[in-house]
Amino acid sequence: MTCDLARPFLEAYIDRELDAPDSLHIEEHLKACNSCSGLQERIEALGSAIRAGAPRYRAPDALRKRIQSDLRSPMHAATLGRKHLFDWRWAAIAASVLVSAIAVWQMPLRPHREQESLIAREIVSSHVRSLMTNHLVDQPSSDQHAVKPWFSGKLDFSPTVKNLDTEGFTLAGGRLDYLDNRPVGAVIYRRRKHILNLFVWPSSQSSDESRHSSTTKGFNTVAWRTDGMQFWAISDLNEHELDLFSRLISQTDKE
Template identity: 30%
Template sequence: MSKDDDMHDDKHVAPNDPPTTSETTTLGKMLRDGSLHHKAPQALRERLRDELANAERHAVAQETVSASSTSDVQREPRQDAKHEAKPETRPSKPAKSTGTEAAWGPSLAPWLFGGAGGAILGGLAVAMALLVTRPPAPAQVQDPVAQTGLQPQEIVSSHVRALLSQHPIDVISTDQHTVKPWFNGRLDYAPPVVDLADKGFPLAGGRLDYVGGRTVSVLIYHTDKHPIDVYVYPARDKASAAPMITGSDGYAIARWRRNGMTYWAITDAEPSHLRVFVEALQAAT
């Protein structure tokens, strides 16, 4: 072969010449039929799915801990430890969301129906049981002292103060027709005044005193040289109340309501004498 022949051949064979038709057809076919696409292994797909599920459960647990009480927070680590110690079972199919999760959301449903929700519902159940089983509170009966606004100690102080004064009686008279008119113009009410001399309790007179936040009439009777002071003023509660006899600081005290008036009687005599006096005064009024 001559030198010219070699140069002729080099002109027809260039390194940048396009591939043949058969080569182009084979490469295009591989791109179209997916021969160059490699599918991920099944183990890798399952591992990625498990990691996503664990991440979602961890986020839900964090929201539950932040919304639960202190006792629930203390119980959560033990529950999480159990979940960590126990290997996770790979689900064959993705878990489907229930109707509750669809309605309340994935973060609220575990909290409401999990440990925290059970504790709250249990507490509400106990509270309801206590309210149902607790017996009704007994009806409060007002004490006559509370109704009149007076305390026995006020009556004792007034009685002792009068005994120590130089004028324990403002109007001295055994006549009820003299004592009763004396209160006219001095009080905004007319106290009932009766003479009980025939019962052994003669009237000695009357005076004004200030007890229970107002000015009241005081009728003075005697029994065996023992004075009996009777405080009379309009009652707040118009209903009648039977006499109640008690003792305070060595004095016998009786209180009752009758005909729209409140009565307090006090003496240093025996309580039995005071009881007889109260019965006689009630019969006369």
């Protein structure tokens, strides 16, 4: 057997992938050929260097547990699995492209909306932050007579705090926040499982503005201005209920 014939099978021989007769042929050639047996030694040395020096990584226990719980959760694996690593990222990219496109399109057309959309963004961030960081309320109470006085001394105005329990909006407490370059009052209500943040601060504009709703990042917001005070209500509640809420607040406020 010549080198030309033996070489293509040398690795398969080393990896024990050849059947017995073929192995014998290669072995015979290796005995006779220094060049090929030198190559064999190098390949084998490389193999043992890899096995000795390169780790075979073991799956962390946390990963094992995560996969097990994935496999045992009835919803996750079969239906949501595909979305897990893939779709949401593309969806996020698509969404941000869309948002930027809308922003670019709207900016020159509606410059006066810019300030408001800036605030809307702050409102959303503040709302999300309040839900994420376990800092929903500074003053937890369902009693408006406890929440309202708590604000005085912390703010130079008195935010509207109403008991709307009978209408299904339970007062959860008050929180100080910072929006539109100033400290603002945040009054928190709950409706079923939904959290509702009502931000209140004195407006720089004195004219009243009627309620207008919008949706940002999946949250519904309602904004209005009464008696020099700016109101923003935000929640993942549906817009009808949020609208009801805003009417109740502005209504009782006037009484």
